[in-house]
Amino acid sequence: MMLDEVIEQIQPLDQSAMQAARERQNMLTKPRGSLGRLEELSIQLAGITGRTIPTIQDKVIITMAGDHGVAAEGVSAFPQEVTPQMVLNFLRGGAAINVLARHVGARVVVVDMGAASEIQDASGKLVRRRAGSGTANMAKGPAMTREQATESIRSGIEIALAEIARGADILGTGDMGIGNTTPSAAIACVLMNQIPEKIAGRGTGIDDDGLKRKISAIARALDVNKPNAKDGLDVLAKVGGFEIGGLVGVMIGAASKRKPVMADGFISTAAAMIAVTLAPQCKDYLIAAHRSKENGHHWMLEWLGLKPLLDLDLRLGEGTGAALGISLAEAACKILAGMATFDEAGVSDKE
Amino acid sequence: MMLDEVIEQIQPLDQSAMQAARERQNMLTKPRGSLGRLEELSIQLAGITGRTIPTIQDKVIITMAGDHGVAAEGVSAFPQEVTPQMVLNFLRGGAAINVLARHVGARVVVVDMGAASEIQDASGKLVRRRAGSGTANMAKGPAMTREQATESIRSGIEIALAEIARGADILGTGDMGIGNTTPSAAIACVLMNQIPEKIAGRGTGIDDDGLKRKISAIARALDVNKPNAKDGLDVLAKVGGFEIGGLVGVMIGAASKRKPVMADGFISTAAAMIAVTLAPQCKDYLIAAHRSKENGHHWMLEWLGLKPLLDLDLRLGEGTGAALGISLAEAACKILAGMATFDEAGVSDKE
Secondary structure (H helix, E strand, C coil): CCHHHHHHCCCCCCHHHHHHHHHHHHHECCCCCCCHHHHHHHHHHHHHHCCCCCCCCCEEEEEEEECCHHHHHCCCCCCCCHHHHHHHHHHHCCCHHHHHHHHHCEEEEEEEEECCCCCCCCCCCCEECCCCCCCCCCCCCCCCCHHHHHHHHHHHHHHHHHHHHCCCCEEEEEEECCCCHHHHHHHHHHHHCCCHHHHCCCCCCCCHHHHHHHHHHHHHHHHHHCCCCCCHHHHHHHHCCHHHHHHHHHHHHHHHCCCCEEECCHHHHHHHHHHHHHCHHHHHHEEECECCCCCCHHHHHHHHCCCCCECCCCCCCCCHHHHHHHHHHHHHHHHHHHCCEHHHHCCCCCC | CCHHHHHHCCCCCCHHHHHHHHHHHHHECCCCCCCHHHHHHHHHHHHHHCCCCCCCCCEEEEEEEECCHHHHHCCCCCCCCHHHHHHHHHHHCCCHHHHHHHHHCEEEEEEEEECCCCCCCCCCCCEECCCCCCCCCCCCCCCCCHHHHHHHHHHHHHHHHHHHHCCCCEEEEEEECCCCHHHHHHHHHHHHCCCHHHHCCCCCCCCHHHHHHHHHHHHHHHHHHCCCCCCHHHHHHHHCCHHHHHHHHHHHHHHHCCCCEEECCHHHHHHHHHHHHHCHHHHHHEEECECCCCCCHHHHHHHHCCCCCECCCCCCCCCHHHHHHHHHHHHHHHHHHHCCEHHHHCCCCCC
């Protein structure tokens, strides 16, 4: 599979389905526009799927894990061993993403995109698409090779296509990787031409010294690697991560099959920025689930032109915000499908 | 039942349950505080219910309808006949509140608190607690008598207690009543000592002339009636509505039984302002579901000291925002109940 071929398959939104959905919204028994962003979302979903009344039944959250050489710079409040520990927690169902996915009726697909070492999974449920054993330390050189970057995106596409073949109506993105707000902030700095101080935040909760180390590591990574902002693969390779590449692939793969992607927080948004750099038409298929409490996320969403659905001060990742967002997308579709029209209900329309 | 007796039953939040919930949140496998407002909500719910791990299973939305004499001033974009038409739509399950309540697994209880005329309900599901046949035109005199105000609150309390006796773990509030953003704005003006221009909005979608009529009607209502801002019953009687009084009662009744109330948008917030005027300790039991697109709602929430969970530009009422908020409250409880602790999952805590 060639990446360019998949990207070429991404079509514009279906304008006639959107128009029909808009007209239907205006016939339903409520003042026009009174369901605000739920109405807008239903119209976007009509455009994505090409159906006037889209349905969201099979919901999947793809949570991708990877490790980061830059963790050696002391950029995280947690030790790197937490990446595999949390992956096992996902597989046993004890993490926040499991609880929230169950709440909204979504499946969770857990993928090892490149933890530091092999994860001993007794459940047999872990999807293994390792592009390496953690990235190299981007503060000293490229995080990965261009080939690894391509491979991670390709894996993400394949996983998305496989889940869509199984029936997925919407894909949520999630991440796990100690240190991964650092490469995500670096990606945003490159693509937005911003300084690390403006984008980097406290991630899982580092102190002031840790934040200084993080900003310094990003600054050195940009200086050493000089990523080319016009080349998404170059940015991913030099200052990205394996799970970030995987999420880029999920977004591109979903868009190529006219499926919506509910993007989680900071890391997923960095992936989205690379996805739209590679494939600008991908953007229309993305929905921003929430505004993260992490510094800079607000600007990243603005750069993408995405308005988040939720603003709950979440900063966990894993796909937790995406799970809640998926429930809103499902609600938006149900409004189109389940509400009576003025005629059907015998309700008088606006005077 | 005496109103004062119910109000006296409202207890402060259970601080020890809140502390235990806070400690449990900090043991769960996630960075401390990383679930943001979901964590805060879970702690509030622990304080409300007195349980370290509260559960929300039986979810009820109480949608109360009433008509408003002030509709004669041309303050709404829809004719008054829409009130009973929409009540019948609720009872048949075709309205937005029905769709969203089904989505979140909540029951809807529909109450006629005082539509202009009797509603012919074939389903037998309509709860009838009519305090009158629509209010009088508040622009010309009091909307109702003090006795009717008391009666509407008492009805709301009784309905809340009945639903709690049936097992309700959380009550959402909703409203239907052509013209009811006008009395709601009037209530806010009185209690916040504000001018109508600052609070009144376009409701279901009136034009510029309609907005002028609305502001004028509110100004005349305040001038003619001179409601006493220190006396919640006086404010409700002079510039309120029957469904607003009912919602005041639902809030007070729920608080008296240590049950959370998910308050919907503009009308429910006006009811909440009267509820806390009558019973300040009621406030801790209230959760603001969303920030309405309606003018002034933001200030009303600020006056109450409530921060809305959602900001989706909703302006429909019926309890639609409350339904979505209830799903978040349920998610917050499930986080406390369903996540593994660091010890249980063998995950290393922060360094």
